[in-house]
Amino acid sequence: MTLKRKDLLTIRELEPEEIFLILETADSMKEIASREIKKVPALRGKTVINLFYEPSTRTRTSFEIAGKWLSADVVNISTSASSVTKGESLLDTGKTLQAMHPDVVVIRHPVPGAPKILADRLQASIINAGDGAHEHPTQALLDLFTIRERLGRLEGLKVAIVGDISHSRVARSNIQAMRKVGIEVRVAGPATLLPRFPEQLGVEATTDVEDAIADADVIMMLRIQRERHGPTMLPSLREYSRLFGLTVERVKKAKEGVLIMHPGPINRGVEIAPEVADGPYSLILDQVTNGVAIRMGLLYLLTGGQRTER
């Protein structure tokens, strides 16, 4: 089994076998993080460019570390300090980068579909690191990895995703990834932030957070994406926190030992109580650690021999 594609743009396009191949490869990569010398020569001579049009701490850093541990040369471009501020278009930036022969371009962009525009025109492999409210495939992969690592399986599990579902690329990618591997998904949040046609996503939707988490094996909390909201989505953050926030009391009503996840960045006291975020069943920091392993696996799998065929 090999990954037969040049780019990773969405979870939607992945076959379940491809998802499992990426998880297996990441599992092998994770050992490297435990070494004293965290470097293997697999991607020597390869160049990875991180092109981020939106702020990011963990995704950008973890792609950078993943590339460096595999011995690739990693270049970071933050658009606020680049020619983008002088009015260069996405495509022109892409062509400029291509002229320097990178092997992989990791892109985060506020417009859905922006990675696809580069993927169709550049020889380099394109990895979508988040495009608007569309998809964030590597986040979903690292979330599956983290759940499987802790619970030993994926199929048949129940996951509740709580928060701003309709503006969340993390939710969109995770829902599709989880459905593909046989996880039952419930989503909960204010009616204004729920998907309009949940049945098309294969999920159950509810405005009752306690109902959603009652028999869940994993609760995934999402950040309120205020930067993507209109003015009428939420009355106030305080009200949101009271009705939907994951408090110690709410966790007590869920299954004993239910696992808590959050893609970060977290807003303590808004969607999640500090005691829950830092509690014994929180996987939030495991998610960050595993993000590096998943991205190492992907960089390795995508830098195969395809480029010579084009």
Place this chain on the structure above:
Amino acid sequence: MPSEAAMQVHEKAQIMDATTIQRALTRVAHEIVEKNKGTANLVLIGLRSRGVDLARRLSQCLKQIEGVDVPVGALDITLYRDDLGKAGRQPAVRKTEIPFSVEKKRVVLVDDVLYTGRTTRAALDGLMDLGRPAVIQLAVLVDRGHRELPIRADYVGKNIPTAKTEQVQVMLQEEDGVDRVVILKNTDDQ
């Protein structure tokens, strides 16, 4: 190698069976004890996947001879190959699992077949990244010749002269349900 698996091959000869494999391993275990003057600081590291099975069997032999448990680790050399990204898709990466420090240890690398020496070169690099062993030695079940690098084995189960067009296949109970070593020949070369 995946490309070779796709070729039409037939079996030319069986070189070893369960008995001769076991005898060879027993002799190699004795040689390891002799050369290292015992088993102090000794560890066995098998190359995935059949080298790991052979390392476990050598450890059992050493237990019978010396009455000590010699630790066994598994090394995957995929990320150290010199042909990555050169031909076709990336080979599957498997786990390196070495549950002990190799620092100042007497390491015996164990593999099924020694051929070009490129796998051994990758294994040496991989092992060095994990620490600084006192000594690294190489044990193989079969040495089939045709080296492309200045590498030799310290312990050899059996030397088998082969043509470069042939393949040597080691089958082990643990992976293949049977213990045998055969030479495979490309059907087109007859």
